[in-house]
Amino acid sequence: MAKKIKNLSYYEAVGRRKQSVARVRLYLPKKGGEVLVNKLGIKAGEIYINGKSLEKRALKSYEKNFLSLPLTLTKNQDRFAVSILVSGGGTTGQLDAMVHGIARALEIVDKEAYRPMLKTNGLLTRDPRKKETRKVGTGGKARRMKQSPKR
Numbered sequence: 001m002a003k004k005i006k007n008l009s010y011y012e013a014v015g016r017r018k019q020s021v022a023r024v025r026l027y028l029p030k031k032g033g034e035v036l037v038n039k040l041g042i043k044a045g046e047i048y049i050n051g052k053s054l055e056k057r058a059l060k061s062y063e064k065n066f067l068s069l070p071l072t073l074t075k076n077q078d079r080f081a082v083s084i085l086v087s088g089g090g091t092t093g094q095l096d097a098m099v100h101g102i103a104r105a106l107e108i109v110d111k112e113a114y115r116p117m118l119k120t121n122g123l124l125t126r127d128p129r130k131k132e133t134r135k136v137g138t139g140g141k142a143r144r145m146k147q148s149p150k151r
Contacts, residue, residue, distance in 0.1 A: 009027070009028055010025045010026060010027045010028070011025070011026040011105045011106075011108045011109050012024065012025045012026075012105065012108075013101050013102075013104035013105035013107075013108060014101055014104070015096075015097040015098060015099065015100030015101025015102070015103070015104060015126075016097050016100065016126055017089070017093045017094075017096035017097040017100060017126070017127050018089050018090075018093035018096075018097075018127075018129070018130060018131065019088040019089035019093060019131075020086060020087070020088045020089030020090075020093035020094040020096070020097040021086070021087055021088055021097060022084055022085070022086040022094065022097035022098040022100070022101040023084070023085045023086075023101065024082065024083075024084050024098065024101030024102050024104070024105050025037075025082070025083045025084075025105070026080040026081075026082055026102075026105045026106070026109065027042065027080060027081040027082075027083065028079070028080065028081075029042070029043065029044045029081050034081070035081045037081075037083050038051065040083075042081035042082075042083060043081060044078055044079060044080065044081050045077055045078040045079075045080075045081070046081055046082070047067065047068070047082040047084065048082065048083050048084065049084045049086060049098070050084070050085060050086060054067070063095055066095065066099060067095065067098060067099060067102075069099060069121070069123070070099060070102045070103040070106055070118060070123050071102065071106070073117050073118065073121060073123075074106055074113075074114045074117060074118070076106065076109075082102065084098050084101065084102075086098055096127060099123060100123065100124075100126060100127075103118045103123035103124050104124065106118065107124060
């Protein structure tokens with residue numbers, strides 16, 4: 001189901017990993033046109049993360065490939081203009097949250113066609129692992145033991 005706000009139609013989904021949360025919107029721009037999102041002109045095939053272009057972000061090549069993996073699997077690299085707002089956590093958690101959000105948004109676009117591809121590659125499954133909570137009396141971290149005196 002596409003949402004409409006101010007004559008813009010988009011598909012929205014939320015991706016999560018550890019402490020990171022990513023809100024992903026896939027916009028359908030007109031042929032050869034661009035979509036105006038928060039005073040940013042986003043063309044089809046471009047990905048903007050927190051208002052910055054993917055080229056301006058300091059991402060390694062494998063991170064860029066992993067980020068566009070759901071789009072390349074479903075052959076939608078040049079169909080959507082992608083806008084992502086991500087917060088919390090570290091770099092890897094945010095990257096996984098963004099990929100999870102893109103995959104969930106693509107599932108909304110066409111469930112019958114895209115869901116099997118995304119599911120077999122493990123992109124729709126939310127990674128449940130979290131940071132282990134610290135225990136009382138350990139002297140710091142979760143599994144650290146206090147140092148015992150020598151004599």
